[in-house]
Amino acid sequence: MNGAHALISTLVANEVTACFANPGTSEMQFVAALDGVPAMRPVLCQFEGVATGAADGYGRIADKPACTLLHLGPGYGNGVANLHNARRAFTPIVNVIGDHATYHRQYDAPLNSDIATLVKPNSIWAKSADSPDAVAGLAAEAVAASFGPPGGPVSFILPADSAWLPAKGEPVIAQRPVRPAPAGEAVEAAARAIKAARKPVVLLGGQACRAEALKEAARLQAAGATVFTDTFVARQPRGAGGFAPKKMPYFGELALAELEGVDLMVFVGTTMPVAFFAYPDRPSVLVPEGCATLKLCERSEDAVAGLAALADALGAPKQGPVQALALPEAAPAGKLTAYAVGASIARHMPDHAIICDDAVTSGAGVAAGTAAARPHEVLALTGGAIGIGLPLAIGAAVAAPDRKVLSLNGDGAAMYTIQSLWTMARENLDVTVVVFANYTYRILNVEMDRTGAGQAGPSARKLLDLGDPNIDFVSVAKGLGLPAVRCESAEAFEKAFADAMAQRGPMFIEAAI
Amino acid sequence: MNGAHALISTLVANEVTACFANPGTSEMQFVAALDGVPAMRPVLCQFEGVATGAADGYGRIADKPACTLLHLGPGYGNGVANLHNARRAFTPIVNVIGDHATYHRQYDAPLNSDIATLVKPNSIWAKSADSPDAVAGLAAEAVAASFGPPGGPVSFILPADSAWLPAKGEPVIAQRPVRPAPAGEAVEAAARAIKAARKPVVLLGGQACRAEALKEAARLQAAGATVFTDTFVARQPRGAGGFAPKKMPYFGELALAELEGVDLMVFVGTTMPVAFFAYPDRPSVLVPEGCATLKLCERSEDAVAGLAALADALGAPKQGPVQALALPEAAPAGKLTAYAVGASIARHMPDHAIICDDAVTSGAGVAAGTAAARPHEVLALTGGAIGIGLPLAIGAAVAAPDRKVLSLNGDGAAMYTIQSLWTMARENLDVTVVVFANYTYRILNVEMDRTGAGQAGPSARKLLDLGDPNIDFVSVAKGLGLPAVRCESAEAFEKAFADAMAQRGPMFIEAAI
8 A cells, every 4th residue: 555545545444435636747646546545535626726626515415525636836826716715614624735755856957846835825724745644644643633622724745756655555634623501601692681681693704604603592582682604604505494694794884884773793713894895984893882792602612502501591582483385376587687696596496406606796686585595504704805706616526426416607707717608518516507798897896986996097907898799608527527507687697597597417507697 | 095006006106007806895995096006007816816817927927016905814825825835926916905904904894804914925025004194105116126136026005094194105116136146156167067067957046037038048958058948937948949948846755767877967056956746755956866956056147147147158069959840740630639629739839939838737738839939938827826828818918919828727726827818809809718627636636646645535536526416618618708619629628729819808618639
């Protein structure tokens, strides 16, 4: 057994069984060793940002890490943006980064770079296995570290000689860390403060937005608190049968308007809300003036236990409000808008679908339409780096092959990782892709105004507009192996989407809005 | 005038007049300010790796930096792989990286990350302009730093408030550094050693491979030394009318076979040659055993002066050998191969064309066919991070609008930055793109064998093979706005390529080899 084989064996022994890969020469031993461990599923991505985004989607749904296989510093670099998003989603990921043989590093060959520094900003653990016998132990340590809590991407650097030399064969099993319940004093303090407050808000983030936690949060709502979630949540159930908390609006001034009169904010699995960007003369912190703040539990703690204890301390009823099913009866008609798309999705999306949302300015329309749809889950853009909606869907579909996956994307966002479509075709994933084609970075037109930068002249417009030429997404998607259709009316979208839901396998819909 | 305006004014005052951009909200002030400085040409790229690769191509041809405009850490991250290549090409580039407002950084908003650490591995200079009045001075410092010598990418971090607040208006002019001539002792030592050697080799890299330097190097060849260049050179003239040195072979064992019996290697503008990758039981250093080595001049020094002085010291003739024009008379026929493509290129490529080479395993065939073609220049993949052939061509075409640009790409390489095609269409660049479609990472099949990793089984094959489905590149290219054609025979390629050379504007050819 060589080091590469030891690595894959240890990963599989620790339930890491999916590998999103874009290998090069320094990873050939890992690639060859895959045939000795068929429990590891290799998924080829023709760009590393697809691999890291897919690993994020996989980790959010499977609640365990996938691994990636990346080619030295530049390969990792291509994956940085989606690892930034994964870090902000607290998703466990084990990045395996091939490197030159240990003795070859000193010669600074063309692909050599300072990997250790490059990985730092987006790794919660990073080590290099500089001998083959270190591989198995460090791999187990990497898996354990990826769980945090609260979890995140780790970087396992694998020099080529550590991969090809003989290694100890016994896989090492890692202990998964446990999330501790928040301290009793934190629960009591929150209960006292909520009782004393005129208009208390509970703000949920991360694990506090999962199904079990939302059940307990609903009890707080029944007890008189208003429950919000962060604007962008890694994974959250929505639709019928669950609790539907409010969401913090994206724009700071809207958030503060929503929070007017609130005199207490209790944070659960999240931190103080802040504006996504700073703007001249607008606030950075989204807490009303004079409002007290308090933390019930850290991101690393057990949000379900914390919320349940708080609900009990408040004497809340055993069950809170539940969203009733309410589907649009009539098919949408006329001009195609994000709201029409949302209505069609609500009408046809099956139970337990997974929505990967990178729809930017079209997202609100879909969210409005699907709020009372069949139960589903939404994976949001946690780190603001657009280009994750397609890769996330790959990972979600690999993690949950029995669930329908929807990937909703702005056209600008889709272009970052358009290579994803090929992987969907190759793996025959049950993903329906929607690209909202408005041929502009619409959000930037809005932001240009908000930053006080003034009216866009010809030079500025060249950087905001995605037309001239308009991309023919159907042609691109077909070229990459997907069946594809363009819809220019609500009727056309309704039919295309219903058809997609009635079949299995990948489908691409260009929504001309 | 605000900080953004001051920045662009200073860049333009320092002859930085092209901006390859993928902006976001934090860059809106920069975008708006572009309208006040029309001398700066904004070029939108729908992915940051396109922007950084284009800046590399621009810098190699213009011999001055372009700037990029990137959106915080993730935007820079997407550009890392091609900045790695640019660092290895020693290309001056000024990366402008937007960041949160200085006072907003403390809140760790979703897009916040450790930019200073992320940029380190691929920046030869990096600073953040944390006040608007610091912008102009630091921008001038950034431009100067990008020239080195030997030059490379620099990172200028622009917080949003430094962009939107009022700033001093006077642009600051930077002093361009001068490359010193190598010391007289180095020249004398090299001359003595060459005279005493039985079989001396002179190895050129970087600036020593430019036109003026090659003229002097040809004199050394005439004086009895054998002249080689590095395997991958940032910019090198080839074809008729110039000197045609040998090239160090990619595979180490072939390089050492070429160098058999060599007892002296003199390095000019480069360092000791090493294997691109390490392999079990193969050497890392590509210098024959017992061969002496010597440095004539550093990468930072004036290679033309050094080579001329050495030629004089050796009493070399005033002119060395010159490549005669020799074009294939007959059009290639039959099966389409890289060699047939090379023959067609040689027959029809106009004078002073620029070849951007990311053709991987197809590169050798083209190089063989074009060695005696009309004078042209080749920009090679200096850092081993595939995915630069398309972006390089954008930058080269923007820098030299009167020259025909050819972009030659392996299919796997083209997919990394396929978004480039859209920018070529939008800017109507005079670029002919060739993608060699063999539906496999061919190089990895070769490397798998060389690393001793054994035969690829079903799992490994899944990571080496790019078929299932085969990408229809014509459909993808047309979708992104380019005229496109697929060629399955040498005759078809000959016609398509001749047509492309006879017109101006972008053209895409899928070469099914």
